[in-house]
Amino acid sequence: MNKLDATLVAEALKRAEYNLTDSIKDADVVLINTCSVRQHAEEKVLSHLGHLKHLKENKPALVVGVIGCMAQRLGAELLKSKAVDIVCGPTQIPQLTELINKTLQQKEKSIAVTGQIRRKVSDKQTQALEDFESAYDTDDKQLPHQAFVRVMHGCNKFCTYCIVPYVRGPEVSRPPKAIIEQVKKLAGQGVKLITLLGQAVNSYSYAAGEKTYCLADLLYMAAEIDGIKWIRFVTSYPSEKFFDPICRAMADVPKVCKYLHIPAQSGSDKILKAMNRKYTAAQYLNLLDRAKSIVPGLAVAGDFIVGFPGESEDDFKATVELTKKARYKNCFIFKYSPRPDTIAEKKLPDDVPIEVKRSRNIELLAVQEKISEELSSQFLNKQVRVLVEGLSKKPHLNAEDKVGLPQLIGRTAEDWIVVFNGAPDLAGCFADIKITKTSPLTLFGEMSA
Ligand code: SAM
Ligand code: SF4
Secondary structure, rough: OOOHHHHHHHHHHHOOOOOOOOHHOOOEEEEEOOOOOOOHHHHHHHHHHHHHHHHHHOOOEEEEEEEEHHHHHHHHHOOOOOOOOEOOOHHHHHHHHHHHHHHHOOOOOEEEOOOOOOOOOOOOHHHHHHHHHOOOEEEOOOOEEEEEEEEEEOOOOOOOOOOHHHHHHEEEOOHHHHHHHHHHHHHHHHEEEEEEEOHHHHHHHEOOOOOOEEEEHHHHHOOOOOOOOOOEEEEOOOOOOOOHHHHHHHOOOOOOOOHHHEEOOOOOOHHHHHHHOOOOOHHHHHHHHHHHHHHOEEEEEEEEEEEOOOOHHHHHHHHHHHHHHHHOOOOEEEEOOOOOOOOHHHOOOOOOOOOHHHHHHHHHHHHHHHHHHHHHHHOOOEEEEEEEEEEEOOOOOOOOOOOOEEEEEEOOOOEEEOOOOOOOOOOOOOOEEEEHHHHHEEEEEEEOO
């Protein structure tokens, strides 16, 4: 979501005739797009602001803006910092160019955040976001021929640990017509892979006349568009609602990638309840079984939080068991971080010591790594199709091959990362790769002739 917001903002500024620079020293305006999901993310922003404060001592005209979730969460408090001139929440990004122009001209600080974030979003605000979203080209230049398309804003799930509903506001699904028009436009610009985005993307629901559109409808409609070759969607909430139709779309439509990111967060029913996740471990595993039976070859990814308040050794063991049964392709594992004003932060003491959180994190990662290794080894000597992303950022051994071609990175439809040697101008193209070596998270191979 943040990556998409950053792309939209950069595009809006380019259209307002600002030039983008990679060097902070050359910049007249510096914007920091922020995340509030864990404290660590916020600490990094505060440390950047410390650095910018020093820069501003030598360059007083420098304008610094904090945008995104942290701007919404801290609002006027951030403006007290000497480093900060603009504070702009996620719902206000359509106004950002105006705020920057004003600050540059009038040399005054400015703030635009939502007063009561859980209030129903006004039609005017929805329209402003819609215009902003649809008007700009969201082709991600870092990942050629790929684009994110938001299908909904906000979240209504209120998992007790999570700040998102308090900084991104209530769930609002975008009109299917606008989404499909946007996908068509992107396809016209050469985009091949689109990723539909929502915090609980399978909750997408939009009533238009007699029909209520769900995510499966969007998948079928997007697949009709010439030029679009692959369609992904993240992140799914483990719920019955619309689940089977979405799985059937994955099974029936070749363009829909057989990849499901569906976080469990914990394998303990006691902890799931305390997290306000509305399922038990058994129900979650049933959903996965059903998905895998409807969609042969489905790759599943998950998220877990370790060290949630009250998580005992037995609760953690239940998480390990669930991980083993789920057989994820990969998992994102986070140490619980209390977020201000969430229900967990207000009501549940953060009682799992940091060393225990750390060791559980390491243990769960090791369990997952073994599963990932087993799954990835099945690709050995097989051919896979990837969409090439570009040069590999982490050159592995033998970075160049015999004819001096650099290492490239690509992903399969099921999101496996593949490293191989090839010409850099393959970025954005599909390539067939014969896998010659595997590791838990990366496949290595050679381009097939
Ligand atoms: N909407 C998505 C979902 O529900 O899966 C993603 C939400 S969040 C931005 C991404 C992940 O961060 C969550 O799945 C959760 O594992 C983790 N997370 C959220 N709040 C957290 C917290 N307070 N401490 C640690 N991890 C957290
Ligand atoms: Fe946060 Fe839960 Fe919403 Fe995901 S579904 S954004 S974890 S409240």
